[in-house]
Amino acid sequence: MSAKSSFVVALDVGGTSMKGGLVTESGAVLLSERRPTPRTEGPDAVVAAIRDFISHLAASGEGVPAGVGLAVPGLVSADMAVYAANLGWRDVPATDFTSLDVPVMLGHDVRTGGLAESVMGAGRGVQDFLFLPIGTGIAGAMIVAGEPYGGASGWGGEIGHIPVFPDGEQCACGQFGCLETYASAASVGRRYSLRAGLENVRAEQVVSSDDPVAIEIWDEAVEALSLALATYTLLMDPTMIVLGGGLAEAGPALFDPVRTRLVKRLAFRSAPPLIPAALGVDAGMLGASLLGWRAAGRPELGPGWALDVRSEPLVS
Numbered sequence: 001m002s003a004k005s006s007f008v009v010a011l012d013v014g015g016t017s018m019k020g021g022l023v024t025e026s027g028a029v030l031l032s033e034r035r036p037t038p039r040t041e042g043p044d045a046v047v048a049a050i051r052d053f054i055s056h057l058a059a060s061g062e063g064v065p066a067g068v069g070l071a072v073p074g075l076v077s078a079d080m081a082v083y084a085a086n087l088g089w090r091d092v093p094a095t096d097f098t099s100l101d102v103p104v105m106l107g108h109d110v111r112t113g114g115l116a117e118s119v120m121g122a123g124r125g126v127q128d129f130l131f132l133p134i135g136t137g138i139a140g141a142m143i144v145a146g147e148p149y150g151g152a153s154g155w156g157g158e159i160g161h162i163p164v165f166p167d168g169e170q171c172a173c174g175q176f177g178c179l180e181t182y183a184s185a186a187s188v189g190r191r192y193s194l195r196a197g198l199e200n201v202r203a204e205q206v207v208s209s210d211d212p213v214a215i216e217i218w219d220e221a222v223e224a225l226s227l228a229l230a231t232y233t234l235l236m237d238p239t240m241i242v243l244g245g246g247l248a249e250a251g252p253a254l255f256d257p258v259r260t261r262l263v264k265r266l267a268f269r270s271a272p273p274l275i276p277a278a279l280g281v282d283a284g285m286l287g288a289s290l291l292g293w294r295a296a297g298r299p300e301l302g303p304g305w306a307l308d309v310r311s312e313p314l315v316s
Protein backbone atom coordinates (compact mmCIF):
# COMPACT_ATOMS: atom_id res chain seq x y z
CA MET A 1 0.00 0.00 0.00
CA SER A 2 1.32 3.46 -0.81
CA ALA A 3 1.83 6.01 1.96
CA LYS A 4 -0.47 8.28 -0.01
CA SER A 5 -3.64 6.50 1.07
CA SER A 6 -2.66 4.92 4.37
CA PHE A 7 -4.68 7.21 6.64
CA VAL A 8 -7.59 9.62 6.82
CA VAL A 9 -8.06 12.74 8.96
CA ALA A 10 -10.99 12.33 11.36
CA LEU A 11 -12.54 15.10 13.43
CA ASP A 12 -15.30 15.04 16.04
CA VAL A 13 -16.57 18.60 16.50
CA GLY A 14 -18.25 19.18 19.87
CA GLY A 15 -19.70 22.32 21.43
CA THR A 16 -16.69 22.87 23.69
CA SER A 17 -13.88 20.84 22.15
CA MET A 18 -12.83 19.04 18.99
CA LYS A 19 -11.12 15.67 18.93
CA GLY A 20 -9.10 14.93 15.84
CA GLY A 21 -6.87 12.15 14.66
CA LEU A 22 -5.24 10.18 11.90
CA VAL A 23 -6.80 6.74 11.46
CA THR A 24 -5.79 3.85 9.21
CA GLU A 25 -8.26 1.74 7.26
CA SER A 26 -8.01 -0.99 9.89
CA GLY A 27 -9.14 1.48 12.54
CA ALA A 28 -5.74 2.05 14.15
CA VAL A 29 -5.36 5.57 15.55
CA LEU A 30 -1.93 6.88 14.55
CA LEU A 31 -2.35 10.16 16.36
CA SER A 32 -5.07 11.98 18.27
CA GLU A 33 -5.28 15.50 19.62
CA ARG A 34 -7.84 17.77 21.20
CA ARG A 35 -8.44 21.48 20.63
CA PRO A 36 -11.07 23.88 22.02
CA THR A 37 -14.03 24.85 19.81
CA PRO A 38 -14.02 28.67 19.63
CA ARG A 39 -17.80 28.91 19.48
CA THR A 40 -18.03 32.23 21.32
CA GLU A 41 -16.09 33.76 18.41
CA GLY A 42 -18.85 32.92 15.95
CA PRO A 43 -19.50 30.36 13.22
CA ASP A 44 -16.76 31.59 10.84
CA ALA A 45 -14.12 31.27 13.56
CA VAL A 46 -15.26 27.71 14.25
CA VAL A 47 -15.01 26.75 10.57
CA ALA A 48 -11.55 28.38 10.36
CA ALA A 49 -10.42 26.54 13.51
CA ILE A 50 -11.60 23.23 12.01
CA ARG A 51 -9.76 23.94 8.75
CA ASP A 52 -6.58 24.78 10.66
CA PHE A 53 -6.85 21.68 12.87
CA ILE A 54 -7.32 19.41 9.84
CA SER A 55 -4.28 20.92 8.08
CA HIS A 56 -2.22 20.50 11.24
CA LEU A 57 -3.24 16.85 11.62
CA ALA A 58 -2.67 16.08 7.95
CA ALA A 59 0.81 17.59 8.12
CA SER A 60 1.62 15.27 11.03
CA GLY A 61 1.10 12.20 8.85
CA GLU A 62 3.38 10.68 6.26
CA GLY A 63 2.01 11.59 2.85
CA VAL A 64 -1.40 12.92 1.87
CA PRO A 65 -4.56 11.72 3.65
CA ALA A 66 -6.95 9.62 1.57
CA GLY A 67 -9.91 11.61 2.83
CA VAL A 68 -11.39 13.69 5.63
CA GLY A 69 -14.36 12.77 7.80
CA LEU A 70 -16.12 15.05 10.25
CA ALA A 71 -18.75 14.40 12.90
CA VAL A 72 -20.69 17.61 13.52
CA PRO A 73 -23.75 18.54 15.61
CA GLY A 74 -27.15 19.62 14.36
CA LEU A 75 -28.79 18.97 11.02
CA VAL A 76 -26.30 17.56 8.55
CA SER A 77 -26.03 15.73 5.25
CA ALA A 78 -22.93 14.05 3.80
CA ASP A 79 -21.88 17.22 1.97
CA MET A 80 -23.47 20.04 4.00
CA ALA A 81 -23.54 21.15 7.66
CA VAL A 82 -27.09 22.50 7.43
CA TYR A 83 -27.72 23.93 10.87
CA ALA A 84 -26.26 23.78 14.38
CA ALA A 85 -27.85 25.87 17.12
CA ASN A 86 -24.84 25.71 19.45
CA LEU A 87 -22.26 26.61 16.77
CA GLY A 88 -24.43 29.11 14.91
CA TRP A 89 -23.70 27.88 11.41
CA ARG A 90 -26.08 27.44 8.48
CA ASP A 91 -25.47 25.68 5.16
CA VAL A 92 -21.71 25.22 5.37
CA PRO A 93 -20.53 23.00 2.47
CA ALA A 94 -18.30 20.08 3.53
CA THR A 95 -15.50 21.40 1.33
CA ASP A 96 -15.35 24.64 3.41
CA PHE A 97 -14.00 22.64 6.35
CA THR A 98 -10.69 21.83 4.71
CA SER A 99 -8.19 23.46 2.40
CA LEU A 100 -6.81 20.04 1.46
CA ASP A 101 -7.64 18.75 -1.99
CA VAL A 102 -9.06 15.44 -0.77
CA PRO A 103 -12.64 14.07 -0.57
CA VAL A 104 -14.63 15.05 2.54
CA MET A 105 -17.70 13.55 4.18
CA LEU A 106 -19.80 14.89 7.06
CA GLY A 107 -21.97 13.01 9.52
CA HIS A 108 -24.27 13.81 12.43
CA ASP A 109 -22.27 13.56 15.67
CA VAL A 110 -24.34 10.97 17.51
CA ARG A 111 -25.11 8.88 14.40
CA THR A 112 -21.41 8.91 13.53
CA GLY A 113 -20.60 7.64 17.02
CA GLY A 114 -23.28 4.98 16.50
CA LEU A 115 -21.68 4.01 13.20
CA ALA A 116 -18.36 3.48 15.00
CA GLU A 117 -20.00 1.38 17.72
CA SER A 118 -21.67 -0.60 14.93
CA VAL A 119 -18.51 -1.26 12.96
CA MET A 120 -15.84 -1.56 15.63
CA GLY A 121 -17.52 -1.28 19.04
CA ALA A 122 -20.27 -2.77 21.18
CA GLY A 123 -22.59 -3.28 18.21
CA ARG A 124 -20.14 -5.09 15.99
CA GLY A 125 -21.96 -7.75 14.00
CA VAL A 126 -25.39 -6.47 15.12
CA GLN A 127 -27.76 -5.11 12.47
CA ASP A 128 -30.39 -3.37 14.61
CA PHE A 129 -29.66 -1.55 17.83
CA LEU A 130 -29.99 1.74 19.63
CA PHE A 131 -26.87 3.68 20.62
CA LEU A 132 -27.83 6.07 23.40
CA PRO A 133 -25.15 8.34 24.84
CA ILE A 134 -26.40 10.00 28.04
CA GLY A 135 -24.43 13.13 28.78
CA THR A 136 -25.29 16.82 29.01
CA GLY A 137 -28.16 15.97 26.69
CA ILE A 138 -29.62 12.78 25.29
CA ALA A 139 -29.78 11.86 21.60
CA GLY A 140 -29.77 8.44 20.04
CA ALA A 141 -28.42 6.77 16.94
CA MET A 142 -30.89 4.27 15.58
CA ILE A 143 -28.89 1.61 13.79
CA VAL A 144 -31.32 0.02 11.36
CA ALA A 145 -30.18 -2.76 9.04
CA GLY A 146 -26.58 -1.92 9.85
CA GLU A 147 -26.65 1.82 9.18
CA PRO A 148 -27.51 4.88 11.31
CA TYR A 149 -30.99 6.07 10.35
CA GLY A 150 -31.68 9.81 10.32
CA GLY A 151 -35.27 9.79 9.10
CA ALA A 152 -36.90 11.93 6.42
CA SER A 153 -35.40 15.26 7.44
CA GLY A 154 -32.39 14.32 9.55
CA TRP A 155 -34.11 14.78 12.90
CA GLY A 156 -34.43 11.03 13.53
CA GLY A 157 -33.11 9.72 16.81
CA GLU A 158 -34.07 12.65 19.07
CA ILE A 159 -35.07 10.25 21.83
CA GLY A 160 -34.15 12.82 24.46
CA HIS A 161 -37.25 14.75 23.43
CA ILE A 162 -39.73 11.90 23.63
CA PRO A 163 -42.35 13.11 26.15
CA VAL A 164 -42.26 10.58 28.98
CA PHE A 165 -44.27 12.46 31.62
CA PRO A 166 -47.20 14.23 29.89
CA ASP A 167 -47.63 16.79 32.68
CA GLY A 168 -43.92 17.05 33.34
CA GLU A 169 -41.45 19.89 33.56
CA GLN A 170 -40.76 22.08 30.55
CA CYS A 171 -37.70 21.14 28.52
CA ALA A 172 -35.24 23.61 26.97
CA CYS A 173 -36.69 22.54 23.61
CA GLY A 174 -40.10 23.98 24.51
CA GLN A 175 -41.97 20.71 25.00
CA PHE A 176 -43.05 19.29 28.35
CA GLY A 177 -41.91 16.12 30.13
CA CYS A 178 -39.06 15.20 27.77
CA LEU A 179 -36.76 12.29 28.66
CA GLU A 180 -33.75 14.63 28.61
CA THR A 181 -35.32 16.92 31.24
CA TYR A 182 -35.28 14.02 33.72
CA ALA A 183 -32.51 11.67 32.73
CA SER A 184 -29.55 13.52 31.20
CA ALA A 185 -26.53 13.89 33.47
CA ALA A 186 -27.04 17.65 33.48
CA SER A 187 -30.73 17.29 34.40
CA VAL A 188 -30.10 14.83 37.22
CA GLY A 189 -27.58 17.24 38.75
CA ARG A 190 -29.76 20.30 38.15
CA ARG A 191 -32.99 18.78 39.50
CA TYR A 192 -31.31 17.50 42.65
CA SER A 193 -29.49 20.80 43.27
CA LEU A 194 -32.76 22.69 42.92
CA ARG A 195 -34.78 20.41 45.17
CA ALA A 196 -32.08 20.07 47.83
CA GLY A 197 -31.28 23.79 47.84
CA LEU A 198 -27.66 23.17 46.84
CA GLU A 199 -25.51 24.39 43.99
CA ASN A 200 -23.89 22.54 41.09
CA VAL A 201 -24.25 19.00 42.41
CA ARG A 202 -23.05 16.57 39.75
CA ALA A 203 -25.06 13.58 38.56
CA GLU A 204 -22.46 11.10 39.84
CA GLN A 205 -22.93 12.49 43.36
CA VAL A 206 -26.70 12.07 43.07
CA VAL A 207 -26.40 8.49 41.84
CA SER A 208 -24.18 7.44 44.74
CA SER A 209 -26.05 9.36 47.46
CA ASP A 210 -28.41 7.78 50.00
CA ASP A 211 -30.17 11.09 50.65
CA PRO A 212 -33.92 10.39 50.13
CA VAL A 213 -34.20 13.39 47.78
CA ALA A 214 -31.31 12.06 45.65
CA ILE A 215 -32.91 8.61 45.59
CA GLU A 216 -36.17 10.16 44.37
CA ILE A 217 -34.47 12.19 41.62
CA TRP A 218 -32.51 9.15 40.43
CA ASP A 219 -35.66 7.03 40.55
CA GLU A 220 -37.42 9.52 38.27
CA ALA A 221 -34.48 9.42 35.86
CA VAL A 222 -34.61 5.62 35.77
CA GLU A 223 -38.39 5.69 35.30
CA ALA A 224 -38.07 8.15 32.41
CA LEU A 225 -35.37 6.04 30.75
CA SER A 226 -37.30 2.79 31.08
CA LEU A 227 -40.39 4.45 29.54
CA ALA A 228 -38.43 5.75 26.54
CA LEU A 229 -36.57 2.46 26.06
CA ALA A 230 -39.82 0.48 26.22
CA THR A 231 -41.21 2.75 23.52
CA TYR A 232 -38.12 2.25 21.37
CA THR A 233 -38.15 -1.51 21.92
CA LEU A 234 -41.80 -1.86 20.93
CA LEU A 235 -41.37 0.32 17.86
CA MET A 236 -38.00 -0.85 16.52
CA ASP A 237 -37.40 -4.34 17.98
CA PRO A 238 -33.67 -3.80 18.53
CA THR A 239 -31.25 -6.67 19.18
CA MET A 240 -29.83 -4.62 22.03
CA ILE A 241 -29.51 -1.15 23.50
CA VAL A 242 -26.03 0.34 23.89
CA LEU A 243 -25.78 2.95 26.64
CA GLY A 244 -22.87 5.39 26.58
CA GLY A 245 -21.92 8.91 27.62
CA GLY A 246 -20.95 10.19 31.04
CA LEU A 247 -23.93 8.76 32.90
CA ALA A 248 -23.19 5.22 31.71
CA GLU A 249 -20.05 5.44 33.85
CA ALA A 250 -22.43 4.87 36.78
CA GLY A 251 -22.36 1.21 35.70
CA PRO A 252 -24.67 -1.12 37.66
CA ALA A 253 -26.30 1.86 39.41
CA LEU A 254 -27.74 2.77 36.00
CA PHE A 255 -27.92 -0.52 34.13
CA ASP A 256 -29.50 -2.67 36.89
CA PRO A 257 -32.56 -0.57 37.77
CA VAL A 258 -33.23 0.42 34.14
CA ARG A 259 -32.99 -3.22 33.04
CA THR A 260 -35.31 -4.39 35.85
CA ARG A 261 -37.92 -1.77 35.06
CA LEU A 262 -37.72 -2.30 31.30
CA VAL A 263 -38.28 -6.03 31.75
CA LYS A 264 -41.25 -5.35 34.06
CA ARG A 265 -42.77 -2.83 31.67
CA LEU A 266 -42.80 -5.14 28.66
CA ALA A 267 -45.49 -7.80 28.96
CA PHE A 268 -45.70 -9.75 25.71
CA ARG A 269 -42.11 -9.59 24.51
CA SER A 270 -38.64 -9.88 26.01
CA ALA A 271 -36.51 -6.84 26.76
CA PRO A 272 -33.36 -6.36 24.70
CA PRO A 273 -30.09 -6.55 26.66
CA LEU A 274 -28.56 -3.27 27.83
CA ILE A 275 -24.88 -3.15 26.88
CA PRO A 276 -22.24 -0.54 27.76
CA ALA A 277 -20.73 1.35 24.83
CA ALA A 278 -17.21 0.20 23.95
CA LEU A 279 -15.54 3.21 22.38
CA GLY A 280 -16.19 5.93 24.97
CA VAL A 281 -15.22 9.45 23.95
CA ASP A 282 -13.46 8.15 20.84
CA ALA A 283 -16.69 6.98 19.15
CA GLY A 284 -17.24 10.24 17.26
CA MET A 285 -13.69 10.47 15.94
CA LEU A 286 -13.57 6.78 14.97
CA GLY A 287 -16.92 7.14 13.20
CA ALA A 288 -15.59 10.22 11.42
CA SER A 289 -12.66 8.13 10.19
CA LEU A 290 -15.14 5.70 8.60
CA LEU A 291 -16.76 8.67 6.85
CA GLY A 292 -13.30 9.75 5.65
CA TRP A 293 -12.69 6.29 4.17
CA ARG A 294 -16.12 6.28 2.54
CA ALA A 295 -15.35 9.69 1.04
CA ALA A 296 -12.13 8.17 -0.28
CA GLY A 297 -14.14 5.57 -2.16
CA ARG A 298 -14.05 2.75 0.36
CA PRO A 299 -17.76 2.20 1.16
CA GLU A 300 -17.05 -1.38 2.14
CA LEU A 301 -15.51 -0.09 5.37
CA GLY A 302 -18.84 -0.43 7.12
CA PRO A 303 -20.83 -3.00 9.09
CA GLY A 304 -19.43 -6.47 8.63
CA TRP A 305 -16.04 -5.11 7.71
CA ALA A 306 -13.42 -7.51 9.07
CA LEU A 307 -11.31 -5.43 11.40
CA ASP A 308 -8.28 -7.11 12.81
CA VAL A 309 -7.43 -4.54 15.43
CA ARG A 310 -10.59 -4.72 17.58
CA SER A 311 -12.03 -7.39 19.82
CA GLU A 312 -14.89 -9.75 18.95
CA PRO A 313 -18.49 -8.52 19.13
CA LEU A 314 -20.02 -8.44 22.61
CA VAL A 315 -23.32 -9.71 21.26
CA SER A 316 -23.79 -11.64 18.07
Ligand SMILES: [Zn+2]
Nearest residue numbers: 161171173178
Ligand atom coordinates in the same frame (compact mmCIF):
# COMPACT_ATOMS: atom_id res chain seq x y z
ZN1 LIG B 1 -37.27 18.41 24.88
